[in-house]
Amino acid sequence: MSREKELLRKEMMPHMLCPGCGHGIVMGAMLRVLSRRFETLDDVVLVAGIGCSSRIVGYIDACTLHTTHGRALTFATGIKLARPDLTVIVVTGDGDGLSIGGNHFLHAARRNVGLTCVLFNNETYGMTGGQLAPTTVLNAYTSTSPDGNTEPAFDAANLAIAAGATFVARGQAFRTDALEDLFDQALDNDGFSFLDVMTDCTEYFVRKNSLGHGSDALFSQGSVDEEIQCDLAAGPTLRAADGWPTRDILPTGVLHRASRPSLSARLELAGQAAR
Amino acid sequence: MAERHLIQGNEACAQGAIAAGCRFFGGYPISPSSEIAEYMARELPKRGGVFIQMEDEMASLGSVLGASLAGMKAMTATSGPGFTLMQEHLGYASLAEIPCVVADVMRLGPSTGLPTSPSQGDVMQAQWGSHGDRSAVALAPGTVKEVYDLTIGAFDVAERLRTPVTLLFDETTGHTREGVSLVEPDPGSLWRRPMPHPAPGHLLEAFVPNEEGVAQVPDFGRGYRFHVTGLMHDERGYPTSDGSVAAALLERLERKLVPVEDWFPPEEHCLDDAGVAIIAYGIMGRVVKQVVDRLRAEGTRAGMFRPRVLWPFPARTLKRAINRARLVVVVEMNAGQWAIPVEQAMEGRVQTVRVNSLGGEPIGVDELCEQVAKAAFAEAGVA
């Protein structure tokens, strides 16, 4: 049995992800990195919010915490401050992390809490049936934007950079080799690491927008130079002439690094001064 | 005899928490509770503890629950509007059995209300504010010294039963300065959460209850790998959609709280032969005590029952204590929130009367004497 398979909780199988869903691919990439970095996951805490992506922490044999909708980062902050020696990883979705949990996201980044936040970004609410998310591209069809989305989407990575994250990267379920490398680098950082991972909700978003089958949807992430093809200026339609959705150009790879002490390091210094 | 100090209720709460071993405070500023956070911000770092001001009250309690799961005794403090925002995580802490203490220094609501006026308006919220059938623990100290003692007691209950505990006191108690001598508890006497016995590693028994019906969840980072969720779960801590497992879990969570009323006996004043039992808690107990003395001097056999446990509702204790009463008067600084379960417990066998104050001011001794005398007269007339 491969090392990463040993890190799965057999009792939790079968998992609840739909066929073709990109989340399983992302989880696989995370497991491979964890299996390379750790003998056991005794000192690794995986914290998640609510949604399809958040359910995956339960499948991993670590200290796992499935919290409330949007608030995983607040629990994770408490864990990290109480036990700075633990590796804390937050798994969240785009609705969970950027809509209901948007405020917590900004403040965790600003504080530079020493944890890695992995955002499974499929541009929709999967678990509740494919509704509009703050990351849904303009004009996309969802169950709550039946005539096409009229709101611009958040760029999660830019938000993280503006808020003060010290490592920010974007990866894709389409390129797991690159994703593994980015996750590995994110874990190396002492402060707040943010990894925006583009993945696909095959059950809802992909179907509603006729993006083809799972593999087609995956390929739509990698059309040109591993960037998403886009042409917003060209017009308000979701689909370009070739049938792919029009999206903003989303660069991938490491997007930002900064060197700042983590919150735990600052608190330790302040505590020494107080004593 | 311990030294006497002049301190306010909010400081007593913070000092009690530190004496109880609390080393994590996640908070958000709100009147009239902010002094608790300020005290913790000054004192916790000196003791190797952590203070953090979070971005809102949901985050405050979230950070507290995280710290608690990582092994620290942890608390937050707030007032009505913030307490409302915390209901989501109070429900989570109940279901996932995470020890924590929430001090709610009550002010007049609803909404922003009168932020600096006392009230007892969060009594029902403490029990029923979160969705679902949650069993809650709420303690109601009535003096500055009791705020200290019951804060320590709140941590003991939270740890022993792995449950959130709410401390309910009002703005007046929070801000009144009293000369008190506080006795620090012997650290060995403090309760610590039950720890599991099985060997470390992949743990499939994190939520198997002990003999008190309490899950034995290890702290994170102690060699055990296990799952915690706000979904209905089995004794492994794994999600389940089996209705019978969910129902059994909710019943256990309710059952484990039953002994709490016995751990904090009520204050009883002249109840032995009282035909008129006046029920009051928190700050109103101080007024009612004087009312009882005056009514007695005037020839009415009155007595006071002041519960220190509001939830779970102490029906056994109450019925035992006031079994001679022919008239029960419930005095509250709300519209009768605790009178509702009192009336239910009396099952219509005893006449009950409510005396309420809704304007953000405690009811005075004169007014209360008059109201109780009137009710007693009416009751005698009926009898």
Ligand code: SF4
């Ligand atoms: S609903 Fe969408 S996001 Fe959720 S598991 Fe299915 S495909 Fe994946």
